[in-house]
Amino acid sequence: MxxxxxxxxxxxxxxxxxxxxxxxxxxxxxxxxxxPSFTTVVSFFWPLLLSTGFLLAAVAVLLRISPPPEATAGERTGEELIHYVAGRPEEAHQEPQAAEEGSEASAGENEGERDEEGHPKSQ
The missing domain is CATH 1.20.5 (Single alpha-helices involved in coiled-coils or other helix-helix interfaces)
Structure with missing residues (x-):
């Protein structure tokens, strides 16, 4: 109980x-x-399933045969984007060390031309 x-x-x-x-x-x-039964669904969608399988196989093959991305290229691309947004696209095409030297030289030349935050004004 x-x-x-x-x-x-x-x-x-x-x-x-x-x-x-x-x-x-x-x-x-x-x-x-x-x-509907499972075979009915598969028979209706077999072209979609087949093309998706081919696409996934092609992606897998391309990932195997393509060279790995370089880590430095991504960092340099980011620096180029920062220079472009900052309004200094000419520095984006220089080497990183040359860009730093150029920005120090231009900062010394344009000492009086600075905005409110103290950054050199872009042209």
């Missing part, structure tokens, strides 16, 4: 979980009985 009372107490405590599981089971049963 104690087991039945304990099970009844658990059923009351987890009533929403039990109802959700029953609804999910009913939905799966209805989908399997009324919905």
């Amino acid at each position: 104690a087991i039945q009372e304990r099970l009844l107490g658990l059923a009351v405590e987890f009533r929403f979980h039990i109802l959700g599981a029953a609804a999910l089971a009913a939905a799966v049963f209805l989908l399997l009985s009324v919905g």
Whole structure:
């Protein structure tokens, strides 16, 4: 008798979980009985599945045969972008060391031309 009372107490405590599981089971049963079979779905979508497979295979082959990206090229590209946004695209095409030397020289020449933050004004 104690087991039945304990099970009844658990059923009351987890009533929403039990109802959700029953609804999910009913939905799966209805989908399997009324919905199309797996072979019907595959026969309808086989061109899409085949082309997706070819695309993924081509991407895998291209990743294997292409050379790995250089780490320094990405950093230099970022520096070029910063120089471009700062309004100094001519420094973006120089080497990083030459760009630093050039910015120090131009900062010394244009000592009086600075904006509110103290940065040299761009032309």
